[in-house]
Amino acid sequence: MPPFDLVAPSTPEEAIATLRTRPSGEVRVVAGGTDLLLDVDAGRIHPTTVVSLRRLPWRTLDWNGPALTIGSTLPLRALENDPDVRVRIPGLYQAVKAVGSVALRHRATLGGNLGRSAPASDLIPMLLALEAEVDLLGPDGARALPLDRFVKASRATELGPFELIRSVRIPEARPSAYLWQRVRPANDISQIAVAIAYSPRTNGWTVAVGGVPPRPRLFPEAGAVLGVGAPTPEAIQKAADRATRAVRLVSDRRASEEYRRHLVGTLLARAVRAAAAPEEFHR
Amino acid sequence: MTSAPLTLTVNGRPERLEGVPGGERLLDALRWRLGLKGTKEGCRSGDCGACTVLVDGVSVLSCLTLVHDVDGSRVTTIEGVAREPIGNAVRAAFDRAGALQCGYCTPGFVMALTGLLNERGTAAPLDELLDGLQGNLCRCTGYAAIVRAIALAQEAIR
Ligand SMILES: Cc1cc2nc3c(=O)[nH]c(=O)nc-3n(C[C@H](O)[C@H](O)[C@H](O)COP(=O)(O)OP(=O)(O)OC[C@H]3O[C@@H](n4cnc5c(N)ncnc54)[C@H](O)[C@@H]3O)c2cc1C
Ligand code: FES
Ligand code: FES
Numbered sequence: 333m334p335p336f337d338l339v340a341p342s343t344p345e346e347a348i349a350t351l352r353t354r355p356s357g358e359v360r361v362v363a364g365g366t367d368l369l370l371d372v373d374a375g376r377i378h379p380t381t382v383v384s385l386r387r388l389p390w391r392t393l394d395w396n397g398p399a400l401t402i403g404s405t406l407p408l409r410a411l412e413n414d415p416d417v418r419v420r421i422p423g424l425y426q427a428v429k430a431v432g433s434v435a436l437r438h439r440a441t442l443g444g445n446l447g448r449s450a451p452a453s454d455l456i457p458m459l460l461a462l463e464a465e466v467d468l469l470g471p472d473g474a475r476a477l478p479l480d481r482f483v484k485a486s487r488a489t490e491l492g493p494f495e496l497i498r499s500v501r502i503p504e505a506r507p508s509a510y511l512w513q514r515v516r517p518a519n520d521i522s523q524i525a526v527a528i529a530y531s532p533r534t535n536g537w538t539v540a541v542g543g544v545p546p547r548p549r550l551f552p553e554a555g556a557v558l559g560v561g562a563p564t565p566e567a568i569q570k571a572a573d574r575a576t577r578a579v580r581l582v583s584d585r586r587a588s589e590e591y592r593r594h595l596v597g598t599l600l601a602r603a604v605r606a607a608a609a610p611e612e613f614h615r
Numbered sequence: 616m617t618s619a620p621l622t623l624t625v626n627g628r629p630e631r632l633e634g635v636p637g638g639e640r641l642l643d644a645l646r647w648r649l650g651l652k653g654t655k656e657g658c659r660s661g662d663c664g665a666c667t668v669l670v671d672g673v674s675v676l677s678c679l680t681l682v683h684d685v686d687g688s689r690v691t692t693i694e695g696v697a698r699e700p701i702g703n704a705v706r707a708a709f710d711r712a713g714a715l716q717c718g719y720c721t722p723g724f725v726m727a728l729t730g731l732l733n734e735r736g737t738a739a740p741l742d743e744l745l746d747g748l749q750g751n752l753c754r755c756t757g758y759a760a761i762v763r764a765i766a767l768a769q770e771a772i773r
Contacts, residue, residue: 338637338683366679370660372638382637386684409673413734433750435667435674435727518749519662 336372338362340384344469344496347383351494352471354381361385361496363405364439366432367448385443390498393417398504401467404443404497412437423508423527423607427458430510430525433518443497446479449547451486457527457542458510460550462502470495486546506530509606511599512542515586523587524595528603535560537604539575541596545582551575558604568604572597621686625649626695635682642666642677645692653693653722657752664751667723667730668692674730691729693722701737701772702729708768709761716755724751728765737772744769 341347351359360379362368363386371377385405392403393414400421402411408428411417418425431437431445431454445455446466459479466482468475471494479500482490491497508529512522525542537558542548554575558567576597583589620633625645632648642659645651645668657665659678666678669691696702705728708714715721731747732739744765753761 336637338681340683362681362684364679365681365684366661366676369638369640369679369681373659384681384684432661433664433676434731434747435664435676435750436661436679438670438673438675439680516749 336379336382338382338384340387342387344388344390344498347385347388347496348469348471348494350381350383356493359383361447363441363444363447364407365444366436366440367444367450385496390443392499400502400505402442402500402502404446404499405441407438408440408442408445409434409437411442420505421462421502421508423458423506423510423529424462424502427454427510427527430454430512430522436519442500446482446489446497446500447491449483449487449489451545451547452521452543453548454510454512454522454525454542456483457525457540457548458508458529459500459502460540460548461508461527461529461538462504462506463538465501465503466497467499467501468492468495469498474498476501480550483547504531504533506532507607509603511603511606513595513599521586524592524599526596526599526603528600528607530607537563537571539571539600541575541579541600543592544579551578553578554600562608563604568601571604572600575600621683623682623685623687624689625651626691627698632682637681637683639682640678641668641670641675641680641682641685641690644682645677645690651692651694655719655722657719657723662752663720663723664727664748665720665723667726667751669726669730669733672730672733674727691726693725696725696729699729701732704771705729705732705764705768708771709764712760712764712767714756714760714764720751720753720755724748724753724761724764727751728768732768732772737769739769741766741769 358380361383390403390405394401412428464479465476506529510527512525514520522543527540529538537555539551539554554571557571581589581592623630645654655665657663661679667674668677670688
């Protein structure tokens, strides 16, 4: 068993102070632990102190008009069970449901998913398409960053050594969809995933793709082609073609580059139709 | 801090645990400290669901849960599942459907289904129950009898 001390501060200030007093590299933060404990078990990291966030008052879900703020330590299952999330941001509901299994989601958190920023994250593509902002808290106070800037590369983020993710803010509930292709529906990694959202404020579409190196990314090229309002079948086809051409893909044991290219176009077209008519899509 | 004593209510019984290291998993505390060997370790990495138990009524993977992080909670394992009406109906349904061969996955399935029914209510559609059990793997049965058990459990508690 990995020998580390577990501390559970009851305020964010105390948590940050603990991070500062321990030698970096020896201290880690844990929320649900579904990523961190696997890293410890595999010997990828060797913390001597682990700071549990379980007592912090961040298991929150706050709607404010069209905006939704999700506390970083809220279990993903609570996000999925919120009836408003399901109806108002269907793509977010679908993306959360794509993570692991029900029992995993009772512990796994959004803060942990972004803290890890795995290239295969199911939440990052959807949150990119929703133009989410990450709210960080550190020794020098709070700062907010667009998610697209927060995630730098595969497993690399803008998070400072003594900073915590406090919450994630989605500025506007949007018709949206998240579609993926996998070998197994649960506990597997998507070969390709497509997230799409429509902004009632700008009347524009945003498209993000996951399963691409080095990390999920936005495709403004594809979003622009979809134009304003409900897109025509021709526009959907054109956007799918654009994304298919623009995207950089790899072949690996999960799927060939060719198959992935095919998936990008197919899933994108389906996702647009799903976001435009969510009731036909619900399952 | 690490060795601060912690308390759990396991299958209705208050338990006080002392000297538990910070990295200890709920799975190991249940099996080796409390002797509750019904909770199984399959993969120890979140992939199989064999270690599923209930914490405050909902399913968690005990192999990826730190004991200290559930300090103060109510834990239900397969040994205590029959104490609750829903859990007992699920257990009986697996029995009646003959939904096991080696039985290694069974405690995990029974706990996961009990948790889902606790959480979603007894009117939850069969589709949703099947969908919610995708994190549980069985290497023996081919799942047909497990699907029958799920339907039986659902009928029994309606
Ligand atoms: C079997 C299995 C299946 C999985 N399937 C999927 C899947 O389908 N899709 C998917 O996207 N992910 C999946 N995951 C990965 C994982 O469950 C998610 O990334 C989860 O959201 C992580 O949350 P956590 O709270 O458990 O993170 P933790 O393990 O607690 O933390 C993860 C990392 O983030 C840091 N961290 C946590 N919280 C904060 C915070 N508030 N501020 C700063 N840093 C923080 C930690 O220090 C650590 O480095 C799977 C994992 C397993 C084991
Ligand atoms: S032992 Fe916990 S999920 Fe396999
Ligand atoms: S009965 Fe043997 S693994 Fe399911």
